Amino acid sequence: MEFDVLLVDDSAAIRKILQRVLRQTGIAIRTILEAGDGQEALQILNGQTVNLVLTDINMPKMDGIQLLAAIKGAASWRDIPVVMVTTEGGESSVGEALRLGAAGYVRKPFTADEIKGKLAGILPAPVVS
Amino acid sequence: MTLKDDLLRSLSKAVEDVFSIMLGAKVVGGDVAFESGAPDAHDGVLAFVGVAGSWAGAGCMSCSPRVACRICSQMLMSESTAVNEDVLDAVAELTNMIVGSVKSHLETELGPLGLSIPTVVFGKNFTTKSAGHAEWIVRPFSWDSDTFEVRMCLAPNQCPAPLRVHGFGPADQISV
Numbered sequence: 307m308e309f310d311v312l313l314v315d316d317s318a319a320i321r322k323i324l325q326r327v328l329r330q331t332g333i334a335i336r337t338i339l340e341a342g343d344g345q346e347a348l349q350i351l352n353g354q355t356v357n358l359v360l361t362d363i364n365m366p367k368m369d370g371i372q373l374l375a376a377i378k379g380a381a382s383w384r385d386i387p388v389v390m391v392t393t394e395g396g397e398s399s400v401g402e403a404l405r406l407g408a409a410g411y412v413r414k415p416f417t418a419d420e421i422k423g424k425l426a427g428i429l430p431a432p433v434v435s
Numbered sequence: 436m437t438l439k440d441d442l443l444r445s446l447s448k449a450v451e452d453v454f455s456i457m458l459g460a461k462v463v464g465g466d467v468a469f470e471s472g473a474p475d476a477h478d479g480v481l482a483f484v485g486v487a488g489s490w491a492g493a494g495c496m497s498c499s500p501r502v503a504c505r506i507c508s509q510m511l512m513s514e515s516t517a518v519n520e521d522v523l524d525a526v527a528e529l530t531n532m533i534v535g536s537v538k539s540h541l542e543t544e545l546g547p548l549g550l551s552i553p554t555v556v557f558g559k560n561f562t563t564k565s566a567g568h569a570e571w572i573v574r575p576f577s578w579d580s581d582t583f584e585v586r587m588c589l590a591p592n593q594c595p596a597p598l599r600v601h602g603f604g605p606a607d608q609i610s611v
Contacts, residue, residue: 317528323511395539415536416456417456
């Protein structure tokens with residue numbers, strides 16, 4: 307299976323790093339789409355097939371928690387795994403994300419192995435070294 | 436341990452961890468200073484992130500354009516020779532991670548805190564001023580032959596508004 311991945315972060319630097327890390331994981335990736343906030347992400351989801359979302363929480367316009375709620379509240383999107391990649395580590399935001407149905411979270415700063423390990427437990431296809 | 440000690444310790448650890456993990460760089464902390472007067476004029480790049488909740492303040496990192504370019508080059512694994520949008524974004528995000536790490540650490544003691552979106556300034560001979568009167572903890576760091584500075588202030592919030600860290604209230608609606 308090839309994955310279409312959506313990266314959501316207001317930092318272009320983080321999106322570039324995540325792109326590089328994803329390419330290193332061995333996951334079969336067809337496309338990597340990018341959005342700078344939750345609203346942009348919803349626009350992309352409305353027009354494209356996405357199999358995995360990695361999103362920041364603290365973003366302008368629409369934050370990652372609101373985006374997660376929108377994804378989990380839509381019948382056509384609710385099965386898409388959403389991983390929070392965030393500086394937030396407190397119960398208030400991470401706990402809320404998990405309650406809303408996030409597949410997991412990775413704390414910034416992150417290593418490539420942390421991203422790979424998290425995705426290995428989430429994606430149906432094996433993650434190859 | 437006082438909150439000031441805890442803040443200093445967690446700030447120093449956050450800087451070391453973020454530089455190590457994101458840049459593969461070893462940084463060494465210098466002598467700590469406490470400042471409450473008017474700030475000096477800055478040259479270069481300054482990124483800051485606000486903290487709000489029962490305690491409020493801000494954290495910031497300042498560095499020369501050369502160090503900012505070095506941060507970006509190492510973070511993105513591509514050469515940056517002039518301060519551009521990528522460089523400012525990299526410094527802002529690094530600051531966000533540092534302040535975010537401190538905030539997460541302090542939340543166990545101070546309760547939920549919120550973070551602002553990072554703001555970054557690049558210029559010459561500019562000054563910054565906080566509306567509060569909190570004392571800033573200032574710590575320089577050396578990175579090989581380069582230096583940069585990290586500072587943070589945090590004080591009890593006299594009249595904290597209900598913290599809306601993330602998400603939405605019942606009145607908010609999201610259309611899909």
